Amino acid sequence: MSSPSSSTTYVKLKKNKHRDRFKLFFMALPFLILCFTFSYLPLYGWIYSMFDYRPPFKLYQCDFVGLKWITSIITNPAYRNAIGDVLRNTFAISGLNLLTSVLPLAFAVFLNEVKRGWFKRIVQVLTTLPNFISWVLVYSVAYVFFSTGDGVVNKILIDMHIISSPINFLASDNHTWLSMTLWSLWKTLGWSAIMYLAAIAGIDQELYEAAKVDGAGRFRTMWNITVPSLLPTFFVLLMLSVANFLNNGLDQYYVFQNAMNKAHIQVLDLYVYNIGVGSMNFPLATAVSMLKSIVSIALLFTVNGVSKLLRGETIV
Amino acid sequence: MLPILKKKEHYNFGDIVFYIITYLVFAALTIACIYPFYFLIINTLTANEISSKTAVLLLPQKIHFDNYVKILKLNGLTDALFVSVARTIIGAALTVFASAFLGYLFTKKEMWGRKFWYRFVIVTMYFNAGLIPWFITMLNLGLRNNFFAYILPAIVAPFNVILVKTYIENTPQALQEAAQIDGAGYFTIFIKVVWPLCVPILATVAIFAAVGQWNSFTDTLLLMTDSHLYTLQFILYRYLNQASSLASIMRNSGAGIGQSVSNLAGSQTAQSVRMTVSVVVILPILFVYPFFQRFFVGGIIIGAVKG
Numbered sequence: 001m002s003s004p005s006s007s008t009t010y011v012k013l014k015k016n017k018h019r020d021r022f023k024l025f026f027m028a029l030p031f032l033i034l035c036f037t038f039s040y041l042p043l044y045g046w047i048y049s050m051f052d053y054r055p056p057f058k059l060y061q062c063d064f065v066g067l068k069w070i071t072s073i074i075t076n077p078a079y080r081n082a083i084g085d086v087l088r089n090t091f092a093i094s095g096l097n098l099l100t101s102v103l104p105l106a107f108a109v110f111l112n113e114v115k116r117g118w119f120k121r122i123v124q125v126l127t128t129l130p131n132f133i134s135w136v137l138v139y140s141v142a143y144v145f146f147s148t149g150d151g152v153v154n155k156i157l158i159d160m161h162i163i164s165s166p167i168n169f170l171a172s173d174n175h176t177w178l179s180m181t182l183w184s185l186w187k188t189l190g191w192s193a194i195m196y197l198a199a200i201a202g203i204d205q206e207l208y209e210a211a212k213v214d215g216a217g218r219f220r221t222m223w224n225i226t227v228p229s230l231l232p233t234f235f236v237l238l239m240l241s242v243a244n245f246l247n248n249g250l251d252q253y254y255v256f257q258n259a260m261n262k263a264h265i266q267v268l269d270l271y272v273y274n275i276g277v278g279s280m281n282f283p284l285a286t287a288v289s290m291l292k293s294i295v296s297i298a299l300l301f302t303v304n305g306v307s308k309l310l311r312g313e314t315i316v
Numbered sequence: 317m318l319p320i321l322k323k324k325e326h327y328n329f330g331d332i333v334f335y336i337i338t339y340l341v342f343a344a345l346t347i348a349c350i351y352p353f354y355f356l357i358i359n360t361l362t363a364n365e366i367s368s369k370t371a372v373l374l375l376p377q378k379i380h381f382d383n384y385v386k387i388l389k390l391n392g393l394t395d396a397l398f399v400s401v402a403r404t405i406i407g408a409a410l411t412v413f414a415s416a417f418l419g420y421l422f423t424k425k426e427m428w429g430r431k432f433w434y435r436f437v438i439v440t441m442y443f444n445a446g447l448i449p450w451f452i453t454m455l456n457l458g459l460r461n462n463f464f465a466y467i468l469p470a471i472v473a474p475f476n477v478i479l480v481k482t483y484i485e486n487t488p489q490a491l492q493e494a495a496q497i498d499g500a501g502y503f504t505i506f507i508k509v510v511w512p513l514c515v516p517i518l519a520t521v522a523i524f525a526a527v528g529q530w531n532s533f534t535d536t537l538l539l540m541t542d543s544h545l546y547t548l549q550f551i552l553y554r555y556l557n558q559a560s561s562l563a564s565i566m567r568n569s570g571a572g573i574g575q576s577v578s579n580l581a582g583s584q585t586a587q588s589v590r591m592t593v594s595v596v597v598i599l600p601i602l603f604v605y606p607f608f609q610r611f612f613v614g615g616i617i618i619g620a621v622k623g
Contacts, residue, residue, distance in 0.1 A: 017426060024427035024502065031418050031472050032433060037457070038450075038469040039440035045449025107345075110338055119339070125609055126346045129353075132601050134531035136553045140594040141352040143556050144359075150587040152355070155371045190349065218334065250447070250534055255553060269447065276448040277538065289446025297443055316442060 049287040055280060069283040070291070079284065086271040089177070089264055094245045096181040101241060104189055105234055108196030109226050113218065124197065127190025135251035138187060142256070146170055170256070176264035184252060192237075199233050200226060232311070239307055239315055243300040246292050268292055353598060360384070360592045368585050383592040386584060392543055392551060393593070400548040403466040404529040411525040412518050414471045419480025420510050424502070434481075441474045451538050461542040465535060470528070476521045483517040484510060520611045523604075530600065552593050555586075 049069050051062040073079050107127075114120050130138070145152050146169035154166040203225065211221045248267040257265045266274065268288070276285030300316065307315045327335075359367045363378035388394060421427060422434045445453075459465035491513070495505045511518075536550040546554075 020502075021426050021428040024421055024424050025429065025433070027502065028418060028421045028427070028433060031414055032436065034414075034468060035437050035440060035472045035474075038453075038472075039443075039445075042445035042449040042453040045445055045452045048449065048452060111342065113334075113338060114342065119342070123342045123346050125606070127349045128609070129601075129605060130349050132527050132531075132605065133598060134533055134549050136533050136549045136556075137531075137594060137597055140552060140556055140590065140597075141356070144356065144587070144591060144594070145352065150368070150585075152371045152373075159371070186348065189345070218331070247444075254534075254537070255556075272447050276451070282448055282452070285448040286446065286452075289448055293444055293446050300442055 046286060046290050049283050049290055051283060053282050055282065065283075069287040072284070073287060073291070083271070083288070085263065086266050086268055090246060090248060090267045092177045093180055093248060093267055094241075096177060097184065098238070098241055098245075100181060100185055101192075101238060102234075103185065104192035105196050105227075105230055107189060107193040108200060108230070109222055111193070111197065112200050112226060113222065124190065124194070128194065129190075130187045131191035133187070135255050138183060138252075139255040142170060142183070168260075171258050171260040173261045173264055176261045180252065180256065180265065183256070195233055195237070196230050199230050203229050235311065236307070236315055239303040243296065243303045243315075245299060246296050353602065356591050356595050356598070360588065360595050364585055364588045368587060383584070383588055384596075387589065387592045387596065390589070392546060393548075395544055396546050396548045396551045397596070399463070399466075399545055400530060403463070403532075403547065404526050407467050407470055407529040408522050408526040410467060410471050411473055411476065412522045415473060415476035415480050415521050416511060416514055416518055417506060418472065418477050419514075420484055420506050421502075422477065422481050423484045437472065437477055438474045447538075454539055460539050461545060462539075463545060465539050466529070466532070466547075469535075470525070473521075473525070476525070479517055479521060480514060483514055487513045516611075519608070523608050523611045526604075527601065548593070548597050552590075552597050555590050555593055 048059070050064060050066055051059060052065050052068075053059060053062045073083055111120060111123060114123075144150070146154075148154060148166040148168045148171075151166070151169070153169070154163075157163045158166065207225050208221055211225060216224070246268055248269050250269045250273055253265050253267050253270040254273065257270065272285050272289045272292070275281045275288070304314050304316055307313060355373070358374075358376040359372050360383045361376040361379050361381070362372045363380055364383070366372060366377050418437070422430060424430065427433070444450075454460065454465060454469075459468070487510075491509050492505055495509050500508065531549065532547070533549045533553065536545070536547050537553075540546060540550070
């Protein structure tokens, strides 16, 4: 901006500046309204947990019951048991996902040892692909391979006379937690490794040269150079998955659920859907998802605090 | 000499064992990730009387394209294809525009309440009212059975706004200042100066937004009862879940969907229909993926640095 040569242009510029402040704001306003509508307005929906709300009626036609539904989670034995089971599933599946979160790191560390560039690239590109496939399609793949009637795995096993009647892999409650973890691992392993591969690309190659001169073997350099330089990334990702401990998402568990595996597949998100949209119990579903949101935010702050304490750096 | 080893270097026995195991494990993982899709494709191309009886594992036999021609006659499939394509294109375009414009506006220090509004948007990444409150809000806004339900909630994506804002802050400001001195307004500067500079990051945003729209399933499940608004993902889910009913519909001609399915040649099986729809759903991703892979990767790396 050129310096004002006389007082009139100075005043004019200042006036323009003032007008610009609001001009910019009004340009952003439509988007701020959208943001408010779809992210803040739903918070108002929490009020439904305090009414005996039944969908065809309007909210003001329903009885105000205060904290009845929220306390019923603890006091009503049926809800308490159901939610106990749901929490057990959530903890089991999220726990298994936390345990498997070292696998992408291992994937990256070992892929870094591969010296053929083309092989590395192919592995990286192709293992990332499942991440861009919807859960419905993952289920479709599962169906084509593991269903009883047309499933390929059953066809092959029967043709080879290993089994005599088809095994119903999908509609069974054996190893539900494990199979859910494996499917999500299949989908995300390559993708999660990318972050680590990017971090590895930033490691100073001289470190490896120096280690080699000092006589360090392959596993020594992997363990003492590659792994330590990935730990900060690992820590951040681990903290984020702890913060998302209760948020398993709906898609995966919804598409894989059936009458057989329901007892072990119902995680919190699916349970909220099932009691809300399935059984039309809006107040209870709202109460549960409200508590879930509050605990999630508390977890996020905790994790952020832990990160600040340990690394002197916040995550969010 | 093994092709995985470089000729000039010296390898001991341990190295060779290490390489063989590592390459084998990675090859197995890669095949596990890609083979299911290959399997779907070759089985939809194989004559149905073969694919329904035996497992066709390596190469298609008696190649035909009937499955693809006939699937288009299934009731609702062309509608669903149209809805999916429309939401992907419109949704991604609007998300890209909003992220770019909002990201640009938030770099302007003179904006009224800039810091507050920026945080107002960003903080929505970290909280969520929950499924049912969101559902009730959507109902109250009249977005049930409304195509806009696919578009409007996705327009402002805080993560994309951060990406673009940081990107703009790292581009030279001189160009913008020059345009300002020439008398260009904010919007002109945005279109003429900022937008062309941001193309690489906007490509990343576009790809993520498009994939998100294409793969979205829950919103249809919650909000749409009008079958004209079903997406491909949702139709696929219904085909998967109504396996037995679909098969019986195909055998006995009935009403509604049954009529259209019974028009198909008798060679179509429930499994072949499911696999063909799956391929239709996955094909756009398979086509787009190799070309845009670097944008996907670019996106996550930028995100990681900022996050």
